[in-house]
Amino acid sequence: MLCMKKHYLIVLFFQVLITYTYSQVGIGTTNPQSQLDIRASNQISPSPTDGILIPKIDVFPLSNPTEAQDGMLVYVTGNGTINKGFYYWNNSLSSWTSIKGAEKINDLMDGKSDNDGSENGSSVFIGLGAGINDDSSDNQNTGIGFEAMGSNTSGFDNVAAGYRSLFNNTTGSFNVANGFYAMFSNVSGVRNTASGYRSLYSNTSGSKNIGIGYQTLFDNISGNNNVAIGYNSQYVTTVSEGNVSIGSNALYHSGGNYNTVIGTDALTVSNVGDYNIAVGYSAMYSNTSGNNNIAIGSNALNSNTMGSNNVATGFMALNSNTNGNNNV
Structure with a gap:
């Protein structure tokens, strides 16, 4: 009889053990839906004490947790030097990681701002490598895009938006660069x-x-006061000054100064002439060194190369002139 009782107790023990091992725990419910299921006292109208209190700490432990504690959650009170909020142990980074998200641009992996990001003169950079060499003074730059203003040190009041826009800028200021x-x-x-x-x-x-359009003023190195609007407008300009060109390929090869060009392919061929005005498709297309000419109309003065002081108005006006001067 005693032996049977002992066997019964052993069987009962293992049944309880198996039930405990595979059971789910419910708090506030008799039908838990996970290993630990905690319910509010009233889901629609909860009480102030419905919730879970995570362990509170003022500072992180002196010794780091191990892989066994990877993902362990704590709540920092803010009474110490650490910002208040929830943190979890990230064993792969060997650090405590905040789960509250970024509060400042500096908190972003690809964000940067001067000093603490709160000063009126702060620069703002968003993008991998953007503004990475900035001297962190209050120089009021804005760089958006991969390595935008990546070399900038002390240049100020610049705006760069686009892949590597203003990348090599170091001291240049008051520039606006928008585009790849x-x-x-x-x-x-x-x-x-x-x-x-x-x-x-x-x-x-x-x-x-001012360059507006695909590869406008592409080759300009040290030229000043030029305005180019349109596809490849003033593409080969390097050191010219005071030119205005509007139109696709307008003033494409420019070495001259103070020319005004409006029209596709107008004054397109290698041009070192100065003070010319060309308005219309292919107007003064072939001009190389002619100066002080005025051509208004499609193909007007189209063949002119060295002629100067000519005025041609109308479709193909003075179209055949190559080096004649003082014609009207």
Whole structure:
């Protein structure tokens, strides 16, 4: 009889053990839906004490947790030097990680701002490598995009938006570069505006230029006070000054100064002439060294190469003139 009782107790023990091992725990419910299921006293109208209190700490432990505690959660009270909030142990990084998210740009992996990011003169950079060499003074720059303004040190009041826009800029100021590689090579040029794919790409020290469109003023290095609007407008300009071109390929090869060009392919061929005005498709297309000419109309003065002081108005006006001067 005693032996049977002993066997019965052993069987009962293992049944309880198995039940305990595979059971789910419910608090506030008799039908738990997970290993630990905690219910509020009233889901619709909960009480102030419905919730879970995570262990509170003022500082992190002197000794780091181990892999066994990976994901362990604590609540920092803020009474110490650590910011208040929930933290978990990230064993792969060997650090306590906040789960509250980023509060400042500096908290972002690809974000950066001067000092603490709260000063009126702070720069703001968003993008991997953007503004990475900035000297953190209050220079009021804005760089958005991969390595935008990546080389900038002390240049101020610049805006760069686009992949590697204003990448090489170090001391240049008051520039606006918008687009893929816009003003990529600029080092010290000031007061330039570039908007478009590789607009003002080669500019290093040129100032007060405006390029709007695909590769406008692409080769400009040190030219100043130029305005180029349109696909490849003033593409080969390097050191020219005071030119205005509007239109696809307008003033494409420019070495001259103070020319005004409006129209597709107008004044397109290698041009070192100065003070010319060309308005219309292919107007003064072939001009190389002619000066002080006025051509208004499609193909007007189209063949002119060296002629100067000519005025041609109308479709194909003076189209055959090559080096004649003082014609009207």
